[in-house]
Amino acid sequence: MATTADSAGPARTQSASTYSEDQLPEFTPMPWTLSEIRAAIPAHLHARQTWKGMLYLLRDILMAAIVWKLALYIDPSFKSETAVRTLTPVGAEAARWGAWLVYWWFQGLIFTGIWVIGHECGHGAFSSNKRICDIIGFITHTFLWTPYFSWQISHHRHHSNHASMERDEVYVPKTRADLGIPKESEGAIDYEDYLGDTPIYTLFALIRQQVLAFPAYLLFNVSGQKNYPKWTNHFDPNSILFTKRQRNAVIMSNIGIATMVYIVLEASRTWGASEIMKYYGIPWLSVTHWFIMITYLHHTDVELPHYRNGQWNFQRGAAATVDRNFLGWQGRFFLHDVAHFHVIHHFFPMMPFYHGPEATKYLKEFIGDHYRYSDKPVFKALWDTYNNCQFVEDEGDILFYRDRKGQARVRPAEPFRESTISASVSR
Structure with a gap:
């Protein structure tokens, strides 16, 4: 399956009335070791060049400063007598808010790119010098309200256990039992009773996820490991997320966030809360949106497997991600390819992002159909994924999402299916 279910395939040709799991495409898990996959990637692509990472960071900071400076002219320009006389009062006001929308869009992307640099630092991919990584990562992430060391610890655990139902940190699927849905063997099920939401409510829930999911994860473990x-x-140094040796790092992260609280409060007193929100707050909200949207679409798809202990290993978990054409050239330029070449990042998190395109070519050539890519427009992909990825089964070691009708798009190949699961379900 070189592409995801975004593309037409055997499973998508079935109508609801003829759905049968016997007709679903079958999935066989990856057989190679991580050493075999690493050997297929030229060694020079793992090299980290501090100077190159610094240039990307400086470029981002310069862009942010220039865009910020330009934004200082928005209100004075469109509120001027000349603008009002030329454009009419309504036209001038519409143009002013249009200019702010342009600023929020691009500054949000630029800020997200700076966050990505901090993400690189968290993995040690920015530089071979750990101190450089930690200093830059701490500054960039703190500026964007991310507790750097605390997030680094849990994010490392996510990479080490991705797609494991028992140990992954984020985007762990809900099971049939979690949602209180009876098993198919217990009789006919009206999935509408359990999963049927109006499109308006679904849209509301999706927007809520995009705006609040990252703060909710940091504060309350929402979408995290349910165990x-x-x-x-x-933010709790004694949390199960951390060891005693990591306590001081968590406290340092908390001090950073507390410092940002102080800075923003002082800035609001000086220039006004509305001004801080316009220039900084809304672009920051864009960062949380883009970050959640990118990671959600990386790790969630009807064709991506999740594993229980019996079948999970690191390389299988790494392959259970999908590269996406995220905002075209804007995603590649502003977001440092974080969405376009994410699969290779899961295999080799310390590989710098600027080697991702070339390394992906070698990875794709070696693992073949186990590499997944989607070019579906990302907002359409977000809506479809949110509706189609509802839950997984309670049994089995290889699991695929089921949609609001309880239907899957892929099933494990015969040797990997649990005998406790019905071989087919027809409706």
Whole structure:
């Protein structure tokens, strides 16, 4: 399956009335070791060049400063007598808010690119010098309200256990039992009773996810590992997320966030909360939106497997991601290819992002159909994924999402299917 279910395939040709799991495409998990995959990637693509990472960071900072400076002219220009006389009062006001929308769009992308640099630092991909990585990562992430060391710790655990139902940190699928849905063997099920939401409510829930999911994950472990205790969060040094040796790093992250609280409050007193929101707050909200949208679409798709312990290993988990054509050239330029070449990042997190395009060519050539890519427009992909990826089964070691009708798009090949799961379900 070189592409995802975004593309037409055997599973999508079935109508609801003829759906049968016997007709679904079958999935066989990846057989290679990580050493075999690493050997297929030229060694020079793992090299980290601090100077190159610095140039990208400086470019981002310069762009942010220039865009910020230009934004200072928006209100004075469109509120001027000349603008009002030329454009009419309504036209001038519409143009003013149009200019702000342009600023928020591009500054949000630029800020997200700066966040990505911090993400590189968190993996040690920015430089071979750990101190450089930690200093730059701490500054860039703190500026964007991310507790750098705390997030780094849990994010490393996510990479180490991706697609594991028992140990992954984020985007762990809900199971049939989690949603209280009976098993197919217990009789006919009206999935509308359990999963049927109006399009308006679905849109509301999706927007809520995009705006609040990252803060909610940091504060309340929302979408995180459900086996963690209640009130698990990234700000408690004694949280189950951290070891005793990591306590000071968590405290340092908290000090950074507390410093940002102080800076923003002082800036609001000086220039006004509305001004801080316009120039900084809304672009920051864009960062949380883009970051959640990117990571959600990387790790969630009807054709991406999740594993229980019996079949999981690191390389299989790494392959359970999908590269996406995210905003075209804007995604590549402003977001440092973080969305376009994410699969290779899961295999080799310390590989610098600027080697991603070339390394992906070698990876794709070696693992073949186990590499996944989607060129579906990302907002359409977001809507479809949110509706189609509802839950996985309670049994089995290889699992695929089912949609609002309880239907899957892929099933494990015969040797990997649990005998407790019905071989086919026809409706």
